[in-house]
Amino acid sequence: MSNSNQTIDYGNLMHKAMRGLIYEVLTDIAANGLPGAHHFFVTFDTLHPDVELADWLSDRYPGEMTIVVQHQYENLTVTDQGFGITLSFGDSPEPLYVPYDAIKTFVDPSVEFGLRFETNDDDDDEEGDAPEAPMDVMAEPEDAPKKDADVVSLDQFRK
Template identity: 75%
Template sequence: MSRRIDYGNLMHRAMRSLIQNVLTDIQQNGLPGEHHFFITFDTLHPDVELADWLSDRYPGEMTIVIQHWFDNLDVTDEGFSITLNFGENPEPMYIPYDAIKTFVDPSVEFGLRFETQEEDEDEEDEVEEAPMEEMAEEPEAPPTEAEVVSLDQFRK
């Protein structure tokens, strides 16, 4: 058996590291300018921690917005915890990087999409940089079971 360079896995780790670096900077310095994030993640991932009512409301996938109001952002090597406001109810959550499906910063037209190949369970997740036209449309798409939650309405 010959040794191979696993570019897919290397890219996967590099893109997760990029998200960790961005969130660490936000934790330390706050959001600069117009930057904000739409992060879609797998609510069924075994390490995701959500309030029961949120996991019931979003069975499978959820998109959060990190923009005007967030608290207790704590970034680790495995994921991040954050408190977000849902209808005047602050809710803490933990999201491991491996649960993230998309990471978008529309202010600079940057987006990442992490895709899992379900056909071959031995394969690692694959990552691709998605075209911004496709990514930018997602938050404005008609709501399905999970929808983008705008935190603007909770801003004081």
């Protein structure tokens, strides 16, 4: 006899699968480098408790930041919880740590691929609330920043 109050949490299952995809992609990049024209825009929540970044970066990007993983990065380390990377901001190398839970979007514009993690802003998770869209495929932004990226508007990715 099945319990009618239990539901399959597809939203969380999709997020787990999407984080696994990011883990696999970054693990391969850490081992073999970026192939061809591939590069990534990763937007993440700078207020997440496990994010590690310089104070001046968190001051400059309160709430959300987009980084570009392309030519100028070092020390990419990948774990099952998140990734660490050193990026250049101007001439200043800065180490960052981004847990997968903090990622809002992960986009590879070279192949028009993207993931968006929908977040439910209500902290009181009521049962039966399904996320609106756990995953969207996004197209290449028209004015994609090439270097010292500012936050990329999600509207650029909507078809």
